[in-house]
Amino acid sequence: MAALKLLAISGSARNGSLNGRLLAAAVQAASLRGAQVETIDLRSLALPLYDGDLEKSAGVPEGARRLRDALHVADGVLLATPEYNGFPTPLLVNSFDWLSRLQAEGTAPAGLAVTAGKPVGIVSASPGLLGGLRSLNFTRQYLSMAIAMMPVPQQFALWKAHEAFDEAGALKDAKQQASLEAVVNALVKVATALKAAR
Ligand SMILES: Cc1cc2nc3c(=O)[nH]c(=O)nc-3n(C[C@H](O)[C@H](O)[C@H](O)COP(=O)(O)O)c2cc1C
Numbered sequence: 001m002a003a004l005k006l007l008a009i010s011g012s013a014r015n016g017s018l019n020g021r022l023l024a025a026a027v028q029a030a031s032l033r034g035a036q037v038e039t040i041d042l043r044s045l046a047l048p049l050y051d052g053d054l055e056k057s058a059g060v061p062e063g064a065r066r067l068r069d070a071l072h073v074a075d076g077v078l079l080a081t082p083e084y085n086g087f088p089t090p091l092l093v094n095s096f097d098w099l100s101r102l103q104a105e106g107t108a109p110a111g112l113a114v115t116a117g118k119p120v121g122i123v124s125a126s127p128g129l130l131g132g133l134r135s136l137n138f139t140r141q142y143l144s145m146a147i148a149m150m151p152v153p154q155q156f157a158l159w160k161a162h163e164a165f166d167e168a169g170a171l172k173d174a175k176q177q178a179s180l181e182a183v184v185n186a187l188v189k190v191a192t193a194l195k196a197a198r
Contacts, residue, residue, distance in 0.1 A: 011081025
């Protein structure tokens with residue numbers, strides 16, 4: 001069987017993003033388990049804030065098609081997102097909201113057709129003591145209830161994230177690394193089983 005393909009997504013595109021660093025550690029763990037991981041930069045999709053009038057006049061922006069195509073070829077998704085006031089970020093939600101507006105075009109599937117039943121592992125990082133924990137269930141609910149994805153049960157909130165990484169970008173604490181790997185392991189296991197079942 002061909003290698004498992006994962007798409008890595010961060011809800012923060014900020015330079016030096018803690019979630020970007022956590023995602024990189026998750027990508028490394030997934031790569032060590034034989035997965036081929038592509039990373040997509042949501043900021044590079046240049047998606048404006050969703051606006052129904054804009055959609056009516058100009059259609060769904062090209063960036064949504066790039067996200068659709070990247071998701072289409074992926075067997076699963078690794079997702080890290082900051083918590084903004086208890087919620088996943090506007091960058092993340094806006095990107096998936098635009099994706100959800102994309103209808104099937106010729107042989108290209110609709111946005112929600114490529115997310116339906118796709119497994120996702122969700123993590124978050126914050127300098128705070130809860131590590132973004134409050135947002136994880138909202139992220140999980142949004143991605144499953146509205147976007148039809150299948151979050152694996154394991155999740156990880158990295159607290160005091162600004163102190164958590166060594167200079168090579170690895171998590172210094174072995175327990176935190178094990179928690180991150182538990183999410184990655186579950187994602188790889190579920191995505192591999194679903195790929196084999198197709
Ligand atoms: C608008 C806003 C709201 C925030 N709300 C929370 C919050 O509810 N919980 C939390 O732990 N951190 C919160 N933070 C702090 C972020 O966790 C912190 O900025 C973090 O570094 C953002 O992730 P990033 O480094 O990946 O960009 C908030 C930051 C911003 C800008």
